[in-house]
Each structure stands twice: as C-alpha cells, then as structure tokens.
Amino acid sequence: MLDNIVYSKYQGKIYPVNPKGGEILGIQLFRSIEEIDGDVDLATICIPARFVFNAVQELATKNCKFLSIITSGFSEIGDIEEEEKIVRFAHENGMRVLGPNIFGIYSTKSPVNATFGAKDIEPGHVAIVTQSGALGVAMIGKTETEGIGLSAIVSVGNKSDIDEADLIEYLMNDELTKVVLLYIEGIKEGEKLIRILRKATKIKPIIIIKSGRSKRGALAAASHTGSLAGEDNVFSDIMNQVGALRALSVQEALDWAKFLSIQLRLPKGENAVIVTNGGGIGVLATDACEMYKVNLYDDQDVLKEIFGPVTPSFGSTKNPVDITGGASNDFYEQALQAAIDSEDIHSIICLGCETAIFDCDQLSAVVQKKFIEAKPTKPLVFSFFGGSDFERGLFSLKSLGVPIFPDVYQAVSCLGAVYSNYRTLSYTEEFAEHKEPELNIDISTIQEVIHEVREKGRHFLLVPEAMRVMEAAGIPMPKSYVAKNIKEAIEFAEQIGYPVVMKIVSKDIIHKSDAGGVALNLENREEVIDAYEAIMNSCLSYKPDAEIQGVEIVTMIKMDEAIETIIGARIDPIFGLTVMFGLGGIYVEVLKDVAFRAVPLTWRDANEMVKQIRSYPLLLGVRGEARKDIEGCIEVVMRLSKIIQTIPDISDIEINPCLAFEQAKGVLCVDARILLTPPSIR
C-alpha cells in the first residue's frame, strides 16, 4: 500500500506507522501514531482487527478526518459490535469511516492510490464504486485493458459509515468524473441511495450493476455480504424511475461507461438510423434496437432524400439503409456524411461485414474521421464483423475512443444507454415547466383515526376506520347511509348518485332477500320511492312484529363494468417509501404483473407506472370494451404516495380491489387494508 501511495505521486506528507520502526522503501517509519508531527487527513489502516479501535482512538488526537479501514474481520463475519463502536467513536470525533473490509481508495484528483490493487492506474473520467473487493481490484486492470481511464475507484466493503450514496454525492460534483459506475450486491440504506441518485443522474450518467437478480443469486449475495438485495423488480423499476442505467453484466457496464464518458453530447432526438453493407446484420441490429429501446427513424420519403444519392440502385434507403456488399470505403464515407449532415437523423449505427472490397486502413480512417465529425452533434456507434486482420485493424480504433464492437448487440446496447440517459434529462427539462396538480388530503382526520387505533392498542385498522381514512384521503368509496323515511331515502340516493341499492335495516330480519328487503339497481327518484314502499310492505308482512331501524341506501357497484386494480403504498424495508400498481387478483398473484416506484413520484411517474404493466391493454379496453378510468387510478396512486409520505404512522396501505370504471366514471375503493408503523421503527 505504501508503495502504491508513493508511486501515485501523492503530494501531501506520508506517515507510515509500525511499532517496529525502521524503514520501508527508504521512508522512515513512525513507531506510533502519537509520534506523528502534524494533522492527518486520511488514515489507511491495515493492522489486525483487534488493534483497529485503539489506532482510531489515537488518530482522533491527530485531527484525522477520514479512516480507510482495509482490515477484515468485522460485521462480515458477525462482529457487528466492534464495527459499530469504531464508527460511533469516529463520528463523535469528527471522522468518517470507509470500510472496513475494503481494498482502499484511489483518486486521480489528489492524486493518491491508497489501495492494495495495481500500482499503475490509468487516469481518466470514470469513477467506480464497488461493494466487491475482488471484482474491484480486478476492474482496475480490466478498465485499463478496455481503454477506460479512472477518476476514482473506491471500495465500500461493509459500508459501516460511508456508502455508495455518500460517494455518488461527492462524485456527481467532481469535475474529473464524467460517468459513475456502481457495483452493488446488497443495499443498506435504499432510501438514501434513491434520494442521491435522483439528483446525480440529472448531472451525469450513473451506471449500476446489481447482482442478485435471480432468487438464488440474491440469497448468495445476502450470505456473502450480510446486506439484503431487495426484490429485484422493485429495484429495477426504481432505478428506471430515478434515471440510473442498470447493466446486465460487467462487460455491458464497462461498454456503457466508456461510451458515455466519450460521448458527452446527447442526441437531439429519437431518430436513429442503421447504415449497413449486409442485410443480415441490418436485421440483427433492428432486433437489437427493439431490445434496447432505440427508435429507428421511419419517414421513407426523408430517408430516400437523404440516402438516395449515396445508395447503389440495388441497395435500400429504408432503415436499415443497405449500401450493399459492393460498398467500398467511399460508400461508407458518403452514407455516414449524409447521416451526419441531416437534421432529421439524431444517431447512427454503422455496420459492416468484411468483404474483399475493403481496404482495411482506409476503412479505419473513414470510421475514425466520421466518428470525430459526428461526435459534437450525434452519437455514432460501429459494429464490424470479419477475420483477424480486418478486426485487428478496426478494433485498434477502440484505443482512440471509437465505439466499435464485434457484435451488433453490443453496439446497439451502448446507444440504448445513451437514449436512456437522454430520456431522463429531457424529462427533467420538460418537468421543470410543468405544474403538478394539488391533492387535498384531510391529514388531521387521518391522524385522528390513527390516534384512536393506537389508543386501542392496535396497529391495524378495521374496515370502518380504513374507510374513514380513504374518505379523508379523497379516495372514492362505496357510500352508505341509513334513511328513516322516504324523504331521507331520496336525499341520500341523490347524494350517493344513481344507481343505488336499498336494504332493510332491522335486527329482526336476518335474511333480507327472503323478506323482500333488498332492491337493486334503482335508477331514479321514482324507483327509490317505489322500492322504499315495497320493502316496507314486504318486510312487515314477512315479520309483522319486526323492529325496523330504516333502509340502507348504498352505491350500486357494477362489477361487470369494472376492472379490479390493486394500488398500494408501503415502507419497503430496503427501498423505503414505495408505491405499487397492478391489476387485481391473479395478475398480481400469479403473473406478478405489478409496477413499483419510489416516493415521492411525479404524475408522469405514476402514469408510466400504470402503462408499464403487461396487462395495461385491459385498461385501455379490449374486445370493444370502453377505456377505463386510468386517470382515476393514477390519482389514487398519487394520493396514497402523499399519505405514506406525510404520515409516518402509516407503514402500509393496500387498496384491493380498487375498481376502475369507464373513463370519467371514476374508481371505487372497495376494500382497504391499513397497517400502522410499529412504534419502535418510526
């Protein structure tokens, strides 16, 4: 470690400490921290675990600000206490802790390489934050192989204090860093991470690899790191919401990091074009565009205008633009030039299969030149396919930063990452001009209900209590009143809105239908009058001595005109406040067709959330059915998110079913389950 620090040309003073004294690498060792003749900025601790706390105490006397505890043998093997003791002491004495159980920290800015990884680290613009030590150390070498320079690499290990979120908060404002790459296995403070990511992704691209996507992988990660992975689909949805770019594999993440650190200008729009000398790889790239959400430009007339003059007659100006297997370097040059010059094309995918026609050096020159020309205005990615000589020549351009790949999927994946980032930023811009509707929620009534429930020693709400909360939250419920006479019956029916159901209310009449005590689907005032009289007459002749309290007037629910949705909000143990939307019943249970978002969320987030579910077409109406009240669903999502955000006492609300009727006919919360936060948590 000392060798690395010295080699990295650290400009400050270096105080190596070892009780044995003597000399390492020609530097005099201090026998103790006490001997150090000045303040300490960063202490890198690599002594056995049992001595660490003592060293930390001594460092406090040197006004030390940061501890980088390399040492293993703390919470990761179960010794949570010692780790917590160190962090507590550090905080009381103005120190922050990185680790323990890490390989250290490297920063180009300082510069300092206080890691036990490679000595030589290529400086550059990608910052890596990694939970895995082994992968992190290996990534130092790997990034160099890939031609990716680093602005920083930091190992977070047990995250006893400093975690990914803290580091992103720093890195998002670090000028040297253009892209941040995170490798995460388990999450300790999801809410904090989400909060920081929301800001950071607006400033620079944040790429995340999170392993533990599969059930078994999540278990392996948990046993390996002691932190929890959380539900993978919730994580994915939220990363998407906050604009972080989630890569599948390490290779994909590195490809994105490199491309995004070079291609800093975003495209001006969504129109991508494929230029190819082979129909086959053009089709493969078209498939890849769908997979990575890259939108292929489709205006045939404009495409013909742009590419007609530079496409051989037996080629095609449709997108993919096929300049044919007979295309020489000149054809590529012209087609790419046409794409670069056109205002209608916003990004370019250039593909090539090796043919006898190419002069590899000339083609390389064209590729490099066009990449540089395109760079200021539009992303341009390449995929070429052929033998060693052909690939060797072309892929040597990688070291110059040209995004060129052997597989079309790799190339398109990079462009997909750029577009994902583009959408995050253009949404932010759009949103700045947009005013979100206000939602009136009667918070004090809800708090009153909660107070009553707490008083009774319960932490769940009974149905009438939950209904009171729903009412105060402005979420429509079936209404119900008891009328004592015809006048009241009419009043209540009109208040509820037709159609209504009427039911006898009498403790003496159990089987209401048998007694003629129920009337369904009453559409107007006259029907209510008739039904009231009919009910009274039947019930009195059924049981002449019955004591009748009145007639209940209830909203008539037409289940067959509605779609059941499930809408919820909860405190997720990993990700904090979240909302959930899905279609009810088996869609949730069997098909897991639900979408999640972190709170707070915008109306647009809620909108996208509803659209995201696979069964969304059911809300739009299939088989000639009417479109359902999607806006009503979105409003309920927003109301629940506001409640869970405003009232810390509520830990869980689930409306199931929330019926969605025809558009503009609203939604209806038929049942709601509300849980209160155990007092120990909040």
Next chain:
Amino acid sequence: MLDNIVYSKYQGKIYPVNPKGGEILGIQLFRSIEEIDGDVDLATICIPARFVFNAVQELATKNCKFLSIITSGFSEIGDIEEEEKIVRFAHENGMRVLGPNIFGIYSTKSPVNATFGAKDIEPGHVAIVTQSGALGVAMIGKTETEGIGLSAIVSVGNKSDIDEADLIEYLMNDELTKVVLLYIEGIKEGEKLIRILRKATKIKPIIIIKSGRSKRGALAAASHTGSLAGEDNVFSDIMNQVGALRALSVQEALDWAKFLSIQLRLPKGENAVIVTNGGGIGVLATDACEMYKVNLYDDQDVLKEIFGPVTPSFGSTKNPVDITGGASNDFYEQALQAAIDSEDIHSIICLGCETAIFDCDQLSAVVQKKFIEAKPTKPLVFSFFGGSDFERGLFSLKSLGVPIFPDVYQAVSCLGAVYSNYRTLSYTEEFAEHKEPELNIDISTIQEVIHEVREKGRHFLLVPEAMRVMEAAGIPMPKSYVAKNIKEAIEFAEQIGYPVVMKIVSKDIIHKSDAGGVALNLENREEVIDAYEAIMNSCLSYKPDAEIQGVEIVTMIKMDEAIETIIGARIDPIFGLTVMFGLGGIYVEVLKDVAFRAVPLTWRDANEMVKQIRSYPLLLGVRGEARKDIEGCIEVVMRLSKIIQTIPDISDIEINPCLAFEQAKGVLCVDARILLTPPSIR
C-alpha cells in the same frame, strides 16, 4: 473463385469455361461447356443472369449433378419465373440447385473452396449454413479469429431448390461435422426444416441464429430476403421442442459452436458447481445460471464433504464455492480436482478475479490441465477478469480450445447450451422406453361431416357440425337431449350426468324463464321429476295453448368452478401443422400467454407446453382453489394434433373456451370453430 478452388487442393479435374478462351492461373480455359471432355460433378456458375439457363442446359449434357449458381438477379429482385424455369429443368435432368444469389460452397472433406470468400479456410468440425451472403463471407474470417475450424460453409441464398433442411440432412451424417450452425432470416418450407431438425438434433448439436425476432426486424428480413420470418414465439417454441439451440447473437452462436465442437461428452447429470475466488462474480454467475437454465447443485452436506478440505476457513463451501481472494493457483488446482473427482458434480463453472497472488503462467497451466482432465467426464467452463497481462496470458488458452471468457454470462451461456443439448438427448432416451397412450378418434364420422359441409359449398363448420366432430374426436362437450316424458328426462339426465339443466322446448314460448320453463342445477332423479312437472305446469298455465315439443336436458356448466382455456390446431403458413395452448380470453388476447408446438408431438411435449405458459399456476390452483384437470387439457391437445395430422381437409380447429374443471372432473369444449382447407391448397 478459380483461385480459391485451385488453392484448396481440389483433387478432381477443374474445367474453367469462358467463351474468350485463353488461360487463367496457368490453366487453359474451355471456350464452351460442350468442349469439356468428361462428366461434371459440380458446376459453379458466375455469369450474368441472362446466360444462366443456357449454361444449365449445356451442363445437362455433361451429366452434371450439382449447380452452384452464384449469380444474382433472380427471385430476390422479383424474377421468380426464370429461377423456377432453371430449377424445373435441372430437376428434369437429375441436377440439384444451390442458390442462386450465393457466395458458394466450401467443404473440408472434398476438399473444395468454391466460394468467392477468403482463400484460406481453417479446416475443423463446425459446419455453417447461411442465408446471408455478407454475414457468411465475414464468418469465414470471424471463425478463424475465434479459433473455430470449419468442416463446411454453404450459402443458400434464394433457396430455389437446396435449402437448410437438405444441408442439415447431409451434415448430420457427415463425420467431419460435429456441430451445425445455421443463420436464417426467412423460412420457405418450415415443415421440412422441422422434420429434419427432429432427427438431426438427436445426432449432433444444431445451433440457430434467426434474426427478425422483433416485429420491425421481421419486416426488414422479409423485404431483404423475400421469405417470411413467421411468428417469432412460434419459431422459438418449436425449436425448443425439436431440440435446436437458438442463440441470440452471432457471438453467442460462435461461442456455443466452439464449445460444443470441443466438449463432445455430455454431462452425466444436472448438478453444476461454481468455484470462485470472488463472492461478487460468484453472485453474477448464479444470476446467469438462472438465466441460462443451469442447475446449481444444492446438497450442502455433500458440498461440504467435497470442498471442505480445499476451501479456506473464511471461504464458503456453499455453491458458489468461494475459495476466497487469498486463493493461489494451488487452491484452484485442489478445488477443481475435488469437483472433477466427485461423482455428485456433473459440470463446473470456474471463475477468477485477478489478484496479486496469481502467477499467470502457473494459473494458465492449472486451467489447461484441469480442462483436459475434466473433458472426458464433465464440462468445465472458465471466466477470468482482470488486466491486460492477466487476460492475455489466460485467453491465449482459447486457441487451445479452453472455453475461457472475460464475462461470466458468456461462460455460463455455453454451459447452458450444453445442458439444453443434454436434455434433448436424455429425453430421447427416456422416450424410447415410453409407450404413448392410444387415442381413439372416429375418423370416418369426421370425414362424413366434412363431406356434407363440402357438398353445401362451405369451408367452415356450423356449431352442430363442429359439435359432431368434437364428439367423434372424443372431446367432451356439453350434452343435450330433448325428453318427451318424465321417463326420458330421467334417462337423459343420468346419461349426461348430474347436475343438469332443464328447459322447455316450444316454439310458442320465447321467454322460457318468464314462463317458468327453466330449472337449473338439478342434482338427482327426484329433482328431475319435480322439475319436469313444475316446468310443464308453469308453461301450460303461462300459455295454455302452447304446443310443447318436450323438455331439453343439458349439462349444467359451473363456470365459476372452471378455468377457460383455448386449445387449437392449425396449418401454419410457415411452420406447417402446429398446436396451441393458452388460458382463454385476455390471457391470449392481451398477454399473448400461449405456447406452440409442431405436430406430431409427444405427450411429454404437450405436458411441457401446458406448463410453459406464465399463467400455469392458475391451473395448479391459487388461493386455495383446487388443481384443474391439466391431464384433460393435455389430452385435448393430443386429440386435436391427431385430427389435424390425420385429416388434411381440416386447416384450423380452435376450441374456445375449453373449460378445465377440477382434477379428474374433466374438461368441456363449449365452443369450437373448425375451418376446412381450401381445395386449392391440399
């Protein structure tokens, strides 16, 4: 082309023909085909399209057997007629046609390189058949770069005669060829391809890249090749059924081809183990195993027994087996040896992150040695991750055939391909011992119905006709009889099975319910007697002069106890005879949750088909509901497949809904739509 043929050391005679005469490459040219002084085995034709037919006619006089027509400008630009004329003439004269619009054919066996691709082709054991010329030519170079030797590469172009299926039929018995790789864009004769693949995949692995997975990609492929892609999910399901390995990208296909051509021994079972020095990549590989259907061995006791002695105390013997970042080459050697020696482990994924501990040369030696030792008994794949020097050393092993990759997903994907192949073959073995149940179908009655329908000039069946077909097919339908008296009513009810519904049959009574002419859910003989009398009395008092034909006795369908499925069989324009299964209604319409198989299919195929749908848990029973009659559904699938296979007159049968009741309570075909083949087609 001549240069390539000569260079490839073709052992036969070469007759270059050109009307100008003279000499090329020191070989005397023939001025015409006529001048050739012997018979011709293979003619490679590269003259303008308008001269081709003439040349083919002349070649017939030389007893030519095979034509490889390089020339473009036939059906791919719309000139179908000329192409058909050539093929017709060729067939009449005992010639087969490859192409036109191809780059030629290369075969190691002959040897001959009659292509206009690279001169130097590395001989080996992978045969490539490609529809794309550009990609094919480039693949010659690419495979060499990847260290893959070829036994053949054949361009099929317009597939006017010889297509992929013909070539697979040859290659599956070719000793030199160990793996076949197909690149397909569009399919002309799907049924033939499927038939050949069924056989070929039992003999050697067949890898398929089919572009046009996406909607837009399929359109691009169609416009580019003039052949149709077919529904991608149908293609995928059928490839899976017949045991072909479908790769996503060209790179993946090449990785598989290389690995499968080296790793000829299949694993002995499904137990895979991950050995790693980093927890992080271990988790990534675990995720990858789920994605590629590699089953991680789970017996903790056995794992401990195998790996305990070779795992450091702070490592883990759980799977992934973590030999820790402190693991030297020796640890790898021991852990791999333990895995190789164990009878309980059937395949191995070995992972490594670069650490300071490794000696790269020694590690390379260990990797190579263990790969060779494992090869005869179990597949072993590697993924190592680190800097240039580290990777350079290790990845040089690729040229020796060691399956070693920078990304864990790549390594696991290869093992997934092996397991897919393993399952195909072990299924075949298992199947050989299994006897399929016989299905009795009354073919002659069905043909009688069809005859009647044809007589009436229709090509679709009316409901009663379809019901007769269903009955003859042994598919349960709601039954219905008209009883003239109580005795008959009881007889019919008992024949149908309780519960039954009874309805008045009278042209004078339209509103049966109003007249008291309907009785539901009759559970036994007494209820039938009561209901018969009640119906008669009510109806006669409702309309005393009504003329009553009798009382209809019908199966009582309890919709709320059933799940709606949709089961169909049809002649797919691309893939031939296929069957389909899905849950009814919106599952099919909105969620596209359906599975397909080619006919003929085994009971096990049908079983897997039913299990494949995402909503399968609904059939198993959710929310405490009973398991549905899955066996009944499978039987209906098998019956429909038999009908569509046996009766060429039927082009389309769809049962929608086919109700599935509780297990052993059977299924019920409520409605069936049957279409007849237009006489022009069959």
